[in-house]
Amino acid sequence: MLELRKYVNVSDDVFVVKNLIGAILQGVGIAYLFPILLIWFYPDEISYVYYFVAPGVFSILLGAWLARHMGKIEDVNLRQAMIAAAFTWLLASLISVVPFMGIARMSFTDSWFESMSAWTGTGLTMMSHLESYPRIILFWRAWMQWLGGIGIVLVALTVLIRPGVAAARLYRAEARSERILPNMVNTAKVIFQIYLALTLVGIYLYYINGMSMFDAVVHTMTGLGTGGMSSHDLSIGYFHSTAIEAVTIFLMIMGAVNFTVHYRLFKEKRLKPFFQDVQVRYMFFFLLPVIALMAFNLTQVGDGVGTALRQAIFHSVSAITCTGFEIADLSKYPELSKFLLGILMVIGGGAGSTAGGIKLIRVTLMYESLKWTLQSAILPKGAVIKRKVGNYVFSEEDVQEVMSFTMTYFAFLLIGTVYTMIRLGTNLTDSFFEIASAQGNVGLSVGITSPALPLDMKVLLILHMWIGRLEIFSTLVFIISVFFLAPRMVRRR
Amino acid sequence: MLELRKYVNVSDDVFVVKNLIGAILQGVGIAYLFPILLIWFYPDEISYVYYFVAPGVFSILLGAWLARHMGKIEDVNLRQAMIAAAFTWLLASLISVVPFMGIARMSFTDSWFESMSAWTGTGLTMMSHLESYPRIILFWRAWMQWLGGIGIVLVALTVLIRPGVAAARLYRAEARSERILPNMVNTAKVIFQIYLALTLVGIYLYYINGMSMFDAVVHTMTGLGTGGMSSHDLSIGYFHSTAIEAVTIFLMIMGAVNFTVHYRLFKEKRLKPFFQDVQVRYMFFFLLPVIALMAFNLTQVGDGVGTALRQAIFHSVSAITCTGFEIADLSKYPELSKFLLGILMVIGGGAGSTAGGIKLIRVTLMYESLKWTLQSAILPKGAVIKRKVGNYVFSEEDVQEVMSFTMTYFAFLLIGTVYTMIRLGTNLTDSFFEIASAQGNVGLSVGITSPALPLDMKVLLILHMWIGRLEIFSTLVFIISVFFLAPRMVRRR
Ligand SMILES: [K+]
Ligand SMILES: [K+]
Known part of the structure; x- marks a missing residue:
């Protein structure tokens, strides 16, 4: 790693990062002020306003001071963008x-x-007896999930894509030829409109199906943002309503679809782009066998066919979309069902969506590349193999980048799982499940996550959530920069 | 797959394959005749000779007839070589x-x-009460393992390397610059001499440490061939001897080292090539943390430190070298220890050795490639990254081929594990363990493998053993050729 230092201009990084910290502080500060609007509806919670106004105003002021030279930043390079994310x-x-x-x-x-x-x-949580908390704090959680959701879509479509690099093609496979959104501000605007429209649709659908307005707002925000934090301990299971489960499934899938597909849906006013999308197709391709197996497995342990199928569908969608809503106690599920959900959590939703995991396009690409490898082994040297998925042609570089990411993803899963087994004495399935849930930003739990966890396990899960959200490499670049490059700058002074 | 057909000359394949079948039949036929030598020592087993002479002579005659045009085969292409393997x-x-x-x-x-x-x-087995069987049949098993071991080394160094293709560099990383063995016959000769010499060393070491001559021969053949079939139900545990366990560890490691390293050891008459070998180094790199964790885990369930360490060392080496000898009942091991052994079985031994699994060089390359990926993310575009492992420089093509293999390996593990869980209701750890053991050609068992298994599970394990031995792609090419190409030829007539 020592060699790296000669290539990197650290003081330039520090300037960019300082201004970015300022911008983030301002953003979070503004976010802090929104929950105050709740007082209009719940005036008895006015005493809590202080805990939002004080950090909000402080963040905005500190942020404005730190970001005062923001205008001087001309360009941000890849490393800086990853560190910032x-x-x-x-x-x-x-x-x-x-x-x-x-x-x-x-x-x-x-x-x-x-x-x-x-x-x-x-959506993993340290809070229980959710109904006993003031609404403003439940709203605060949901609000962060909603913002975090649109935030990651923006980061995925602008920062993580690395313009000109292989990954870019993965994120906007279909959209690329159109170059719909040439810069971040425009992207933000369009994505925000779509996100807001879907949110209003979700609130409306929940409300007409019997939810209170507060619950409808909370669950739409955490469903569409595939966050999965509920205002009830029993999660969606609290409502005992097939209609509400159906609306939830709809919202979870919407949140896990590449937002450029939403853009085309809105623009073309027809459903074709949705069903044509490679990631959507493969989502169902992976869901169907898992739902069948899990439903079968649940009937083996005594559930009726109807209940088994209903739970299998809901939890499978919740897992692959990385939402984490539950309608039953997963800790009582048989091992096979837990493992199947774990696999879906590792696969994850669409790239360019609010979902986590490895992402459907990557898994699809690896699946297709097996065929290409076999073809090249069978065919004579002259034969040309088309590396196509959907309408898009992939290079060997794309394939390598995807596999490299996947192996790293597995390595972190493995480390976390083994650590959990040693530290807590939990079995393989449960340990893998909980780590996969944290790293995939899913939030389903078999009961390992609780306030009773030792400190190191809490920190481990926090790290997995963070690493998973930024697709690993961003966080690794950040960590390397802080530990290897920053000390040098300090010594230089 | 339909497109493939226009590139492939099927009747040419059939000609080659027919002659190859003949050659194989002759080889196995000759192998059948060797166990008869045992009658010299155990004359009371003469009645069993018929079951070796009859199939042996029949195989040789049928093989000679099928292979009568062998001389006309001028060249074998990659597809034919893979199918043949x-x-x-x-x-x-x-x-x-x-x-x-x-x-x-x-x-x-x-x-x-x-x-x-x-x-x-x-080394997984359908036989129990091994001591009750005639010695000729125990020898027959060990003999096949010994031949299978040298056979896979030959295939690895000649067929699987695909001259001129990326994989070639993986198999003979160090040896390549010397081009020590330009053709298969020479390779076979040198490898055979090394193998025989090591076998004699093993028999001698076992014998002076108290084994009977028969046991010494059997365990050397199955230890060096990393086959792991014993003449006792308790495997190496039967002997209750640290010395014999040490000899076994030595033989298992010898069997799991790239045979071009053995060649250099013999030629240079010093140990340096052994400790310089990247695969040997990484074998210890992976072994050490696993041994520490497993020993700790075994003390947690009540073993003394000495026993825990001894078992952890023996079973870890047995797992990573893909041998499968045991000194304790693994079905009683805690989940963490089973899982750790499972990981070693998936990693496997050295490429170009008798061991199975993904192979150390591949795992090493993937581990190193993570560093390269991070470097390329951190460094500006101009910076040159050296893709080196040991003394060898790898291309992106190598990395991609390795990852593609690994993902396929995982996919087959996953399918087998889920199938086992559904079919037998066994838990994740045990199911994964047994499938990883079969696919990695290891033979350690947590008790799932037994004559009581349903037919489909036996066939599943047979398929996993076969697929794992030929590094998956060979068998897939074979299966595709038989099911997609052969029918066309039949229709053509
Ligand atoms: K979630
Ligand atoms: K073995």
């Missing part, structure tokens, strides 16, 4: 602990866990 | 069932399982 989630989660510590009297670690889980759209 | 193990295992059916009165499936397990060097 990793830093955004880390810093946002740290700033957002105030209401948890102040109102819910949670420890710092539990509060950090909760806000990291919220901002990354994971 | 896959076919060799399939056919050899089918021909070798006679003594199991005739002497041991086992069913066809059990006999096929046993001979596939023997030829692939796996």
